[in-house]
Amino acid sequence: MRLNKIILSFVSALVILFSTSVASFAKVVGDKIILGAAISLTGKYSSNGVHTQNGYNMAVDRINSMGGVKVGGKTYKFDIIYYDDESNPKRAAQLAERLISQDGVEFMLGPYSSGLTKAIAPVTEKYGVPMVEANGASRSLFTKGYKYLFAVLAPANLYLDVAIDLAVEKNNGKGVTVAMAFEQDAFSQDVRLGVLDAIKRTGSKKVIDDKLPKELNDMAATLVKVKQMKPDVLVVSGHTKGALTAIRQISEMKVDVPMLAMTHCDAAKLSKQHGKNSQYALCASQWHKTLTYKDDFFKDGMTYDADFTKEFGYAPPYQAAESSAALLVFKDAFERANSFDQKKVRDALAATNMQTFYGNIKFAPGGQNVDKPMVLFQVMCDDAGKCENKVVAPTKWASAKLIHPIPSWSKR
Amino acid sequence: MKNNLILYIGILIFGIAAPFVFPAFKVQLSILCVLIVLATTWNIQGGEMGYNSFGNILFYGLGMYLCASxxxxxxxxxxxxxxxxGEKTFVHTPAQFFQGMAVGLIVAAVVPTIVAGLIGYSILGLRGHYFAICTLGLGVAAGEISGGIEIIGAGQGFTTPPFPDVGSLDSRGEFFYFLSFFVLVLTFVTVRAIYTTRFKLILNAIRDNEDKAEAMGIETMKYKIIGWMISAFFCGLAGGIMGGLVGYIDSTDVAFDGREMGVFMVLMAILGGKGTLWGPIIGATVFHIFKEGFWTFFLGWQYVALGVLIVVIVIYFPEGIMGWLREKYPERFGEVVDEKDRKAQVELK
Structure with a gap:
């Protein structure tokens, strides 16, 4: 059988290929601290993936240009190896493995979305690689007992429960009827759990509880039901596409609802894309530029907003801000640990207690940030049609008063 | 025959030594094994039987959920x-982990096989494009349905049990590599044995002319279903392993991932040459290497590069790598070319 020779030569070619393609980096090369990150550059999370990457890059440039990281009397600069996880958890887990075992990365930054973080966390945990993540908010991430996972953001169940409280408050403390539509993914389903808790707590009633498909492009069926049932609050969560789809179809179908609560409005650039149609939408946000937190690198929210807009040509959504904050946390931890030992850095991260332009950061034993509340903003437009996001809750930071109920479409 | 034995022993030694020779590539190698299993078993329908199935992903996903559950x-x-x-943290002891995995894999293989039998009974009467489209729907439907079942995590996804603390950091990679390599060997031995029997000839008869095969007294339906059940058995096993390897199961992106895995298994079999024993194996290997390469060197453009590869395959290797080799070196495949006779034929024209 001559065929065998072909196959044998094929196998040996394979051996040669594999053995020559091992190129290894180390965590710290010369004066560089190399971090690894799998980011969704393509696929359904690509727009938020890019926000995340821009946030990371912005912070790397800023920290490097302002003196870098000082460890053991030497100055180091940050560098990041990126891979594209294609918004796919399977791929993300493989890439984490690859960053750690092939590229020799010893410190990781998180990917975008809870689902992908869930896929990566078991890998980083296994290898004892500290990961600071800025975009995985699912509550289940923090109940698995992970020791090396640190999230700078508030967990997903806290996103919209404030909205229910607000609606109840406006209803003189009586329970309200709630219609819910959530995408079938780890993050949105967690937001749903938070809303369910709030409904129970306030004695409200859920009248619609729909699950929406991934890659959300149509929710007309839910909206038809909303028109019939006339709930007091409509809650929608489905990442960027969910926010865009909801506003598009609500305005097309002229659905009247007293309160519309959503997530990802700023990442979707709602006020820019849909202008006045997005008016009155109430949005959960991890961060808003008008909050008065401060740090040495980005000064405050307004400065960050201006600098980011100058560099990338659009206003930073909170996804970018929290990603930048992740780098500040790493810098702080490296300097306090004064070492590149993974365990020492991990302990330093666990002891983090700092303020950044994005908010206070202090980690609970589960890894979530417990020192930073969520804010709610409402899209408000002037007569010229220029729309802005204004913080309406909590009252400590409110820069505008909540408009409630939303005027019906016939009166707009 | 002697040559064959040397080849098999060589590959076996390579397979056993691989994780120690390339310790950093254990995960990629494990995935390669899974890909080969998927391509090889797809080839039973797509290649030998002529039924282009996009539904094998159903068994893969089913196996994944079952094993983890x-x-x-x-x-x-x-x-x-x-x-x-859930605030509670559950931790498997090593014994629980491995026992669970073993039982899980058995269930992951058996249940999809039964499901394949039932579904096959109802849809294998369809032929050609109709069958392909019908199976395409299977994977999509399964993804949507499983995304709504709370007990397996629904849209939240399912985190599979973490690997217990045994041995060194490398033991997880080694465990999953040898598990997938074992399943690969099992698949290869089974498929190779099947291909030497009358069963394969019947499958080929169905592919070449189903009506004629029926007219000759072959119960085609029975054989079609059995063929599909064999595929389902190994797809389920592959899925079970993959679930543990990835560590997180998402209904549409990891388990019933028809867009990627479902299409890749077809692509790999066609790339290597469908209807051959070695074709899917070579196809899967080449495909995996290209894919990993594209991901490293064409960041953000990997799918464009992959698309170009597919176009090149279709234009230059319509019969796959094995088909191309066979055309180029027919004598190596045991075909005797009579130069005189060939020339005589050319002159006649």
């Missing part, structure tokens, strides 16, 4: 495990 459910309440707000 059994592994958890044997020792802990499954619903509490998957509930995202």
């Amino acid at each position: 059994v592994q958890v459910g044997m020792f802990f309440p499954l619903a509490e495990w998957t509930e995202s707000g």
Whole structure:
């Protein structure tokens, strides 16, 4: 059988290929601290993936240009190896493995979305690689007992429960009827759990509880039901596409609802894309530029907003801000640990207690940030049609008063 | 025959030594094994039987969910495990992990086989494009349905049990590599044995002319279903392993991932040459290497590069790598070319 020779030569070619393609980096090369990150550059999370990457890059440039990281009397600069996880958890887990075992990365930054973080966390945990993540908010991430996972953001169940409280408050403390539509993914389903808790707590009633498909492009069926049932609050969560789809179809179908609560409005650039149609939408946000937190690198929210807009040509959504904050946390931890030992850095991260332009950061034993509340903003437009996001809750930071109920479409 | 034996022993030694020679590539090698299993078993329908199935992903996903569910459910309440707000942390002891995995894999192989039998009975009467489209729907439907079942995590996804603390950091990679390599060997031995029997000839007869095969007294339906059940058995096993390897199961992106895995298994078999024993193996290997390469060197453009590769395959290797080799070196495939006779034929024209 001559065929065998072909196959044998094929196998040996394979051996040669594999053995020559091992190129290894180390965590710290010369004066560089190399971090690894799998980011969704393509696929359904690509727009938020890019926000995340821009946030990371912005912070790397800023920290490097302002003196870098000082460890053991030497100055180091940050560098990041990126891979594209294609918004796919399977791929993300493989890439984490690859960053750690092939590229020799010893410190990781998180990917975008809870689902992908869930896929990566078991890998980083296994290898004892500290990961600071800025975009995985699912509550289940923090109940698995992970020791090396640190999230700078508030967990997903806290996103919209404030909205229910607000609606109840406006209803003189009586329970309200709630219609819910959530995408079938780890993050949105967690937001749903938070809303369910709030409904129970306030004695409200859920009248619609729909699950929406991934890659959300149509929710007309839910909206038809909303028109019939006339709930007091409509809650929608489905990442960027969910926010865009909801506003598009609500305005097309002229659905009247007293309160519309959503997530990802700023990442979707709602006020820019849909202008006045997005008016009155109430949005959960991890961060808003008008909050008065401060740090040495980005000064405050307004400065960050201006600098980011100058560099990338659009206003930073909170996804970018929290990603930048992740780098500040790493810098702080490296300097306090004064070492590149993974365990020492991990302990330093666990002891983090700092303020950044994005908010206070202090980690609970589960890894979530417990020192930073969520804010709610409402899209408000002037007569010229220029729309802005204004913080309406909590009252400590409110820069505008909540408009409630939303005027019906016939009166707009 | 002697040459064959040397080849097999060579590959076996390579397979056993691989994780130690390339310790950093264990995960990629394990995935390669899974890909080969998927391509080889797809080839039973697509290549030998002529039924282009996009539905094998159903068995793969089913196996993945079943294996993980059994592994958890044997020792802990499954619903509490998957509930995202659950405050309790469950930890498998090493013995529980491996026992669960073993039982899980058995279930992951057996149940899809039965499902294949039932579904096959109802849809294998369809032929050609109709069958392909019908199976395409299977994977999509399964993804949507599983995304709504709370006990397996629904949209939240399912975190599979973490690998217990045994041995060194490398033991997880080694365990999954040898498991997938074992399944690969099992698949290869089984498929190779099948291909030497009358069963393969019947499958080929169905491919070449189903009506004629029926007219000759072959119960084509029976053989079609058995063929599909064999595929389902190994797809389920592959899925079970992959679930443990990835560590997180999402209904549409990891388990019933028809867009990627479902299409890749077809692509790999065609790239290597469908209807051959070695074709899918070579196809899967080449495909995996190209894919990993594209991901490293064409960041953000990997799918464009992959698209170009597919176009090149279709234009230059319509019969796959094995088909191309066969055309180029027919004598190496045991075909005797009579130069005189060939020339005589050319002159006649």
